[in-house]
Amino acid sequence: MDVPLLLKALILGLVEGLTEFLPISSTGHLILAGHLLGWTDRKAEVFEVVIQTGAMLAIVWEYRERFLRVLAGLWSDAGAQRFAVNVAVAFLPAGVLGAIFASRIKELLFRPVPVALAFIVGGFVILYAERRQHRVRVESVDELHWSDALKIGLAQCLALVPGTSRAGATIIGGLLFGLSRRAATEFSFFLAVPTLVGAGAYDLYEHRELLELADLGPFLVGSATAFVSAFFCVRWLLRFVASHDFTPFAWYRIAFGALVLATAWSGLVEWTAG
Numbered sequence: 001m002d003v004p005l006l007l008k009a010l011i012l013g014l015v016e017g018l019t020e021f022l023p024i025s026s027t028g029h030l031i032l033a034g035h036l037l038g039w040t041d042r043k044a045e046v047f048e049v050v051i052q053t054g055a056m057l058a059i060v061w062e063y064r065e066r067f068l069r070v071l072a073g074l075w076s077d078a079g080a081q082r083f084a085v086n087v088a089v090a091f092l093p094a095g096v097l098g099a100i101f102a103s104r105i106k107e108l109l110f111r112p113v114p115v116a117l118a119f120i121v122g123g124f125v126i127l128y129a130e131r132r133q134h135r136v137r138v139e140s141v142d143e144l145h146w147s148d149a150l151k152i153g154l155a156q157c158l159a160l161v162p163g164t165s166r167a168g169a170t171i172i173g174g175l176l177f178g179l180s181r182r183a184a185t186e187f188s189f190f191l192a193v194p195t196l197v198g199a200g201a202y203d204l205y206e207h208r209e210l211l212e213l214a215d216l217g218p219f220l221v222g223s224a225t226a227f228v229s230a231f232f233c234v235r236w237l238l239r240f241v242a243s244h245d246f247t248p249f250a251w252y253r254i255a256f257g258a259l260v261l262a263t264a265w266s267g268l269v270e271w272t273a274g
Helices: 003-019 026-037 042-050 052-062 064-072 078-109 112-131 146-160 166-176 181-206 213-241 247-266
Strands: none
Touching: 003 026, 003 042, 003 052, 003 213, 026 042, 026 112, 026 166, 042 052, 042 181, 042 213, 052 064, 052 181, 052 213, 064 078, 078 112, 078 146, 078 181, 112 166, 112 247, 146 166, 146 181, 166 181, 181 213
């Protein structure tokens, strides 16, 4: 048993769960944490994508009654059908572009400095979104039209750039397109299910020759830790958006990105492959 590797898996699982559904980029944090932990090989990249499925399961569990109602009503209930269509429509753009460009994006952008720059740019986008007048057209996910879902799906494509944040792109996109904070946040949760499952399954298949039975332990530890930490984070976020905006996350992104750039340029931290 490789105890140091299991400890790294636990730390990264915690990072994944605490950041996946916040507008601060889980992928960006995983890339940075992986470099600090010295785990940056191709297998580590697969691990970082696959453990997102653990975080996704927290959404399935938290909203299990809703998902069961949707499944039960797919052939008879108009509301369930509309929900399923909206999630599918929103998933499609990033699903297609991700399948086409994922390898190239990893090769060019899965590095600390590009991630830090994306952190900063994304922070300023959130500040802009929060300071403009917010007119709400859609109060709840049940009121979402397929065209709104498509717009959010197109916004999610921006998250293919690591450091942008899938949650940030979909939530802030939702706000810009007229969704309430809760509707934008919850739809971001629901959209995470096919997106993270698809990304994990695709990465496992693409890199299946890298994996061995010995890798099962770290993958399970990381996924389980991501599930538990994401579960508590999701509940906290729903309480947070009831009375706060996303400005604190914007300033966090800007400060954290600036810190990474400063340590990289000063040589204080040797960001490998950065």
